[in-house]
Amino acid sequence: xxxxxxxxxxxxxxxxxxxxxILYLQSSWVAQYVVSTRWAWPIAExxxxxGLALLFGTIGPLDFRLLGFMSHVPVxxxxxxxxxxxxxxxxxxxxxxxxxxTAPDQYMSNISWxxxxxxxxxxGLNVLLFELTQRSKALEMKPGEDTPVVLKMIxxxxxxxxxxxLFFGRMLAFLGNAF
Amino acid sequence: xxxxxAAIQDSALSIWVRESSxxxxxxxxxxxxxxxxxxxxxxxxxxxxxxxxxxxxIPLASLKGIFVVMWMxxxxxxxxxxxxxxxxxxxTGLFFIKMGSIAFGIAVIMLLRRTLYGDGGDGGTLLPxxxxxxxxxLVTWVVATTTGRLMAYL
Numbered sequence: 001x002x003x004x005x006x007x008x009x010x011x012x013x014x015x016x017x018x019x020x021x022i023l024y025l026q027s028s029w030v031a032q033y034v035v036s037t038r039w040a041w042p043i044a045e046x047x048x049x050x051g052l053a054l055l056f057g058t059i060g061p062l063d064f065r066l067l068g069f070m071s072h073v074p075v076x077x078x079x080x081x082x083x084x085x086x087x088x089x090x091x092x093x094x095x096x097x098x099x100x101x102t103a104p105d106q107y108m109s110n111i112s113w114x115x116x117x118x119x120x121x122x123x124g125l126n127v128l129l130f131e132l133t134q135r136s137k138a139l140e141m142k143p144g145e146d147t148p149v150v151l152k153m154i155x156x157x158x159x160x161x162x163x164x165x166l167f168f169g170r171m172l173a174f175l176g177n178a179f
Numbered sequence: 180x181x182x183x184x185a186a187i188q189d190s191a192l193s194i195w196v197r198e199s200s201x202x203x204x205x206x207x208x209x210x211x212x213x214x215x216x217x218x219x220x221x222x223x224x225x226x227x228x229x230x231x232x233x234x235x236x237i238p239l240a241s242l243k244g245i246f247v248v249m250w251m252x253x254x255x256x257x258x259x260x261x262x263x264x265x266x267x268x269x270x271t272g273l274f275f276i277k278m279g280s281i282a283f284g285i286a287v288i289m290l291l292r293r294t295l296y297g298d299g300g301d302g303g304t305l306l307p308x309x310x311x312x313x314x315x316x317l318v319t320w321v322v323a324t325t326t327g328r329l330m331a332y333l
Contacts, residue, residue: 042332057221077236174206
């Protein structure tokens with residue numbers, strides 16, 4: 001509670017905002033628990049890698065379908081994999097939040113983390129674009145029909161942006177100062 | 180054995196991967212190793228899930244190409260893995276479990292592929308043994324990924 005007051009005070013007066021946020025996150029029970037055990041961080045890292053494989057494996061086929069591969073299979077068939085991709089994403093959102101809360105200082109000043117976040121936002125906007133404007137068009141495509149260019153672009157942007165999320169995630173330790 | 184490991188450690192490749200300050204050395208190699216993991220384990224996971232009954236609307240015949248993707252992931256990681264091992268040739272227990280589980284996982288994948296598409300089959304009939312292979316494959320990749328990741332901490 002004291003840390004929360006400090007954070008609010010810093011946010012209001014605008015000075016030492018980052019330091020206050022870092023101290024606030026590090027004082028949370030999650031951060032306290034992770035730093036107090038030897039295993040929490042490595043286990044979270046392992047789950048983060050399993051989550052990435054699940055996400056890559058289940059979103060990849062849908063992206064390739066949108067690019068025009070396997071065009072005799074309806075897009076709806078590949079959408080059945082999406083809940084598994086969401087599961088992989090949620091595993092990584094939770095474990096990623098654990099990393100961020102436990103060691104905020106090594107991410108907030110890290111260019112690689114901001115680039116990773118940028119590509120996460122691009123990937124998310126790409127999903128929104130598909131769901132809000134292209135979904136019915138994609139689901140109504142006849143088997144064997146040529147895939148419209150906009151769907152190919154969405155598939156391509158998805159593949160590239162998830163690759164970039166992985167790339168800058170792994171480069172956190174080298175482009176910046178993490179770990 | 181010790182002499183062999185020492186020779187590896189003194190090789191030009193090992194020294195370059197370990198000591199070069201270039202982002203193209205160790206950082207790029209380990210990043211590509213992580214990408215290869217995503218490709219190999221991800222592609223394997225999707226075929227395993229399909230065999231176990233997820234997304235049945237996808238005809239198994241259309242997923243034959245996924246095995247090619249798996250091999251690309253495998254070879255990317257074989258090459259980058261050799262480079263990472265050369266840089267730091269520590270033969271720990273975790274390392275042997277990881278290598279063993281990868282060898283087992285590849286064997287299971289080859290068996291699964293033969294069960295699904297062998298003898299000119301198109302994946303139309305799903306033998307019960309395919310589900311056993313799919314389950315074994317999932318468990319094996321979890322072990323390989325876990326031991327690989329934990330090597331950084333032990």
